[in-house]
Amino acid sequence: MKLNTLSRKQEIYRTAAKLFKEKGYSAVTMRDLAAAVGIKAASLYNHITSKQQILSEIILDIAEQFTEGIDAIVDRDTDTITKLKEVIAQHIILTTDNPYGMAALNNDWMHLEGKLDHYLDLRTRYENKFRSIVLEGKESGELKDVNTEILLYSILTTLRNLYLWIPKKGELQKDVLIKELSVTLLQGVEK
Amino acid sequence: MKLNTLSRKQEIYRTAAKLFKEKGYSAVTMRDLAAAVGIKAASLYNHITSKQQILSEIILDIAEQFTEGIDAIVDRDTDTITKLKEVIAQHIILTTDNPYGMAALNNDWMHLEGKLDHYLDLRTRYENKFRSIVLEGKESGELKDVNTEILLYSILTTLRNLYLWIPKKGELQKDVLIKELSVTLLQGVEK
DNA sequence: GTCTATAGCCGGATAGAC
DNA sequence: GTCTATCCGGCTATAGAC
Numbered sequence: 027m028k029l030n031t032l033s034r035k036q037e038i039y040r041t042a043a044k045l046f047k048e049k050g051y052s053a054v055t056m057r058d059l060a061a062a063v064g065i066k067a068a069s070l071y072n073h074i075t076s077k078q079q080i081l082s083e084i085i086l087d088i089a090e091q092f093t094e095g096i097d098a099i100v101d102r103d104t105d106t107i108t109k110l111k112e113v114i115a116q117h118i119i120l121t122t123d124n125p126y127g128m129a130a131l132n133n134d135w136m137h138l139e140g141k142l143d144h145y146l147d148l149r150t151r152y153e154n155k156f157r158s159i160v161l162e163g164k165e166s167g168e169l170k171d172v173n174t175e176i177l178l179y180s181i182l183t184t185l186r187n188l189y190l191w192i193p194k195k196g197e198l199q200k201d202v203l204i205k206e207l208s209v210t211l212l213q214g215v216e217k
Numbered sequence: 218m219k220l221n222t223l224s225r226k227q228e229i230y231r232t233a234a235k236l237f238k239e240k241g242y243s244a245v246t247m248r249d250l251a252a253a254v255g256i257k258a259a260s261l262y263n264h265i266t267s268k269q270q271i272l273s274e275i276i277l278d279i280a281e282q283f284t285e286g287i288d289a290i291v292d293r294d295t296d297t298i299t300k301l302k303e304v305i306a307q308h309i310i311l312t313t314d315n316p317y318g319m320a321a322l323n324n325d326w327m328h329l330e331g332k333l334d335h336y337l338d339l340r341t342r343y344e345n346k347f348r349s350i351v352l353e354g355k356e357s358g359e360l361k362d363v364n365t366e367i368l369l370y371s372i373l374t375t376l377r378n379l380y381l382w383i384p385k386k387g388e389l390q391k392d393v394l395i396k397e398l399s400v401t402l403l404q405g406v407e408k
Numbered sequence: 409g410t411c412t413a414t415a416g417c418c419g420g421a422t423a424g425a426c
Numbered sequence: 427g428t429c430t431a432t433c434c435g436g437c438t439a440t441a442g443a444c
Contacts, residue, residue, distance in 0.1 A: 034427085049327060052243035056420060068422080069428045077420070107407060133324060136240060170408050173389075173397045179382045180375045180401050187374045198364075206364045210371050214405030216298060217361050225409085247438060260410050262439070 035073045038063055040126070042080045047129035047189070051081055051137045082141045084130050089148045091120055096155045106163030110181075110212060113156065115204045117185040121192050122200055128189035156182065181211050226264045229254055231317070233271045238320035238380070242272055242328045273332045276322050280339045282311055287346045297354030301372075301403060304347065306395045308376040312383050313391055319380035347373065372402050 032040070041062045045054040056077055060067040074080055095116045099109050121128050135145055157178055163169035169177075184207075192203075223231070232253045236245040247268060251258040265271055286307045290300050312319050329336055348369055354360035360368075375398075383394075 050241050050243055050324070052241055053328065055418080057418090065427085066429060067420085068430080071421070072427055133241075137244065168408060169406050170400075170404075172401050172406055176394070176397050176401055177406050180398065181406075183375050183378045183381070184371045187378065190374070191370045203367070206367050207371065209361075210363050210367055210405075212405050212407040213361075214401075214403050215360050215363055215368050215372075216403040217359060246436080248436090256409085257411060258438085259412080259440080263409055268438070 034063075038070060038073055039080060039084060043084050043124070043126035043130055046081070046084070046134055047126045051077075051130065051134040078137075078139055081130065081134060082138055084127050085135055085138060085145060086141055086148075088120065088124060088127050088131050089145055089152075092116070092152055093148050095120075096152055100155050100159060106159060106166060106168040107212065109159050110163070111204070111208045113159070114181075114185065114208050114211065117188055118192070118200060118204050118207065121188040125189040125193045128186075132186055132189070153178070153182070184211060225254075229261060229264055230271060230275060234275050234315070234317035234321055237272070237275070237325055238317045242268075242321065242325040269328075269330055272321065272325060273329055275318050276326055276329060276336060277332055277339075279311065279315060279318050279322050280336055280343075283307070283343055284339050286311075287343055291346050291350060297350060297357060297359040298403065300350050301354070302395070302399045304350070305372075305376065305399050305402065308379055309383070309391060309395050309398065312379040316380040316384045319377075323377055323380070344369070344373070375402060 038059070042054070042059055045058060045062060056067045056070060060070050063070070096113065099112045099116070102109065102112070135142070135149075138145055157174065160169065160174055160177060164171065164174065229250070233245070233250055236249060236253060239245075247258045247261060251261050254261070287304065290303045290307070293300065293303070326333075326336055326340075348365065351360065351365055351368060355362065355365065
């Protein structure tokens with residue numbers, strides 16, 4: 027088992043995600059991707075089957091991790107604030123692991139062909155679980171009585187777009203970020 | 218002057234923005250755009266000069282509105298919280314006016330060719346003005362001592378992505394939205 | 409102002425040599 | 427596993443008839 031080298035296939039996937047982040051799926055050509063990897067376009071096809079398959083593997087891999095994660099959090103026997111902090115932590119961890127993939131998930135999902143419906147299912151399921159945490163917190167009195175959809179939109183959008191921002195802030199420790207972002211999102215900024 | 222009809226040029230720009238939102242600039246072809254307008258691709262060129270010019274007009278028009286708006290807000294002689302509420306209100310108003318253009322601004326700016334530098338200047342200037350409001354509020358003690366960049370990122374991301382969400386929530390009055398989103402972003406959700 | 413036709417280029421993907 | 431050569435279709439934009 028190789029420890030310090032990526033398989034060529036892995037290298038292609040990572041490079042593709044990076045290019046997709048910079049220009050979007052449609053604007054990245056197989057010639058671009060090949061050049062970034064250091065081979066010719068035709069050679070890519072010894073490792074992958076199509077451009078579309080690269081996209082769908084990148085997106086669905088992450089989407090499934092998020093789904094599994096929130097399923098576990100929802101089932102946990104804790105209070106709402108703890109659950110929300112766990113959701114925030116999950117976003118930060120998965121985004122730190124794979125910021126380019128997160129970009130593709132956010133911006134290029136509409137270019138999925140065969141797997142679009144599966145992606146949309148996962149996405150809806152995720153949003154519903156998130157909403158159920160929020161509704162629970164409002165019933166128990168842990169959360170303010172603000173509009174549920176505004177709250178959901180506002181937190182989820184911030185979390186979904188962390189990829190834009192996390193790579194630049196490498197100096198910020200992951201656990202510090204989790205703590206500070208939790209305060210900002212949950213307790214606000216006004217003194 | 219026509220009051221109830223859009224000029225063909227206007228119609229093309231609006232339709233283009235809508236298509237750019239759905240699929241991204243690169244994936245929208247001039248044939249797609251022409252079909253959506255109800256003419257042939259070649260006929261578009263009697264009204265516009267290039268695909269690129271459509272994009273750049275859509276994006277820079279909005280970017281300049283934001284820049285002018287924040288310049289005025291920064292110069293106002295009010296407290297920080299009021300300024301932040303005005304920034305929030307500006308985003309909601311401009312996004313409600315032109316949600317599709319906002320999508321292009323957010324997702325397709327990297328496909329600007331000649332005007333990319335101008336766009337990046339406007340964007341940096343906007344972020345710096347926003348940051349100056351936040352720093353002022355921290356000095357005056359109106360804002361909590363949270364990490365400035367996290368605060369900036371979190372609020373700006375929510376505001377920049379309102380286009381994803383505002384069109385679906387037509388029932389929510391603009392002024393109610395301004396008020397509720399201000400509470401959520403500034404005072405948090407935890408009771 | 410819209411059309412048909414087409415120039416000229418670039419896209420994803422395959423064939424087959426090495 | 428990488429290469430060169432190439433297929434074939436779609437792309438933006440233009441030319442010129444009506």
